[in-house]
Amino acid sequence: MSDANGNDNATPQDLESLEKLKTAYTQIRTELSKVIIGQDEVIEQLLIAIFAQGHCLLEGVPGLAKTLMVSTLAKSLHLDFSRIQFTPDLMPTDITGTEVLEEDKSSGQRVFKFIKGPIFANIVLADEINRTPPKTQAALLESMQERQVTIGGERHVLPAPFFVLATQNPIEQEGTYTLPEAQQDRFMFKVFVKYPSYDEEFTIAESTTSDVQPEVCQVLSDEAISQLQKMVRRVPAAPHVIHYALRLVRATRVLEAECPEFIREAVSWGAGPRGVQYLLLGGKARAMLHGRFYVSTEDIKAVAHPVLRHRVITNFNAESAGITSDKVITQLLDEISDRTDGDEVVPELTHAFAG
Numbered sequence: 001m002s003d004a005n006g007n008d009n010a011t012p013q014d015l016e017s018l019e020k021l022k023t024a025y026t027q028i029r030t031e032l033s034k035v036i037i038g039q040d041e042v043i044e045q046l047l048i049a050i051f052a053q054g055h056c057l058l059e060g061v062p063g064l065a066k067t068l069m070v071s072t073l074a075k076s077l078h079l080d081f082s083r084i085q086f087t088p089d090l091m092p093t094d095i096t097g098t099e100v101l102e103e104d105k106s107s108g109q110r111v112f113k114f115i116k117g118p119i120f121a122n123i124v125l126a127d128e129i130n131r132t133p134p135k136t137q138a139a140l141l142e143s144m145q146e147r148q149v150t151i152g153g154e155r156h157v158l159p160a161p162f163f164v165l166a167t168q169n170p171i172e173q174e175g176t177y178t179l180p181e182a183q184q185d186r187f188m189f190k191v192f193v194k195y196p197s198y199d200e201e202f203t204i205a206e207s208t209t210s211d212v213q214p215e216v217c218q219v220l221s222d223e224a225i226s227q228l229q230k231m232v233r234r235v236p237a238a239p240h241v242i243h244y245a246l247r248l249v250r251a252t253r254v255l256e257a258e259c260p261e262f263i264r265e266a267v268s269w270g271a272g273p274r275g276v277q278y279l280l281l282g283g284k285a286r287a288m289l290h291g292r293f294y295v296s297t298e299d300i301k302a303v304a305h306p307v308l309r310h311r312v313i314t315n316f317n318a319e320s321a322g323i324t325s326d327k328v329i330t331q332l333l334d335e336i337s338d339r340t341d342g343d344e345v346v347p348e349l350t351h352a353f354a355g
Helices: 012-033 040-051 066-076 092-096 139-146 198-208 222-232 239-250 261-266 273-289 297-308 316-320 325-335
Strands: 056-059 081-085 097-103 110-116 123-127 148-151 154-157 163-168 189-192 267-269
Touching (some): 040 222, 040 273, 092 139, 097 148, 222 273, 261 325
Parallel strands (some): 081 123
Antiparallel strands (some): 097 110
């Protein structure tokens, strides 16, 4: 069945769910705008990650309402929210939970009882994740990948849906522990939170210094979100779209034959297979938010920066010349053609990096 947007592969139930999601997306943005001024792109990327069952690494200077944004999003989605402030003395059990010895009053026997940590929530904000040692940072890995916690040899399943959003401050590096590349790769998106515009900051100043307390209404339930997450993976991607995502990622690897010359000059390490997976899942979730049951190359382009910026590692020469991973990705999107002839991608020319 097809609709006006060309959703040929969608069933009537799919089209109904798409319409509900599109309406819910508008409502969520309306609810968030009561508290959060601007940051439309960041909000869309957070929602894409949630519906694609990914996690986000959020980077921005203090005072840009990162925590408020996440807690407000949790309210609008009717999800349990937990905030963990990462500090140098934080231990892994402070996150996952621990076993305590408890006496059974009826039998008099002592038994171990598991006390759940703050990781047992739908949305977990790992605030300033780079301020805690690697041992504690690693406590998140099993939770993020397996959606479970193992304590004393026993597995404890985390609630569904489950979403980790970690923040870090880009301007303070003293007393911090940089996330290893392998751990950064666990995050679907790395999202930059930027300063608001003049008009947005005027509205922020006006609204936050008054006595008005906006009330955020629930838009989607946890059950509805879980259903939509399953639906994302059913969104079809044409072979030429998969080819395009694959060629974008493979072009970032300096050892591949198809790697452009400007990548060899600016990049020391490129994206792995997770890059392709998250480009496609992010593109599918974005397509659904915009009311389409198919993913296009435009969807892939829209999520390319947050997916690849922490997976493309620039070398010393690039850093000294002020070439960031975002600049490399922008140039790559210009260079790699998304034109197709059937399922075969048309070869493109590569040029020197434009800076």
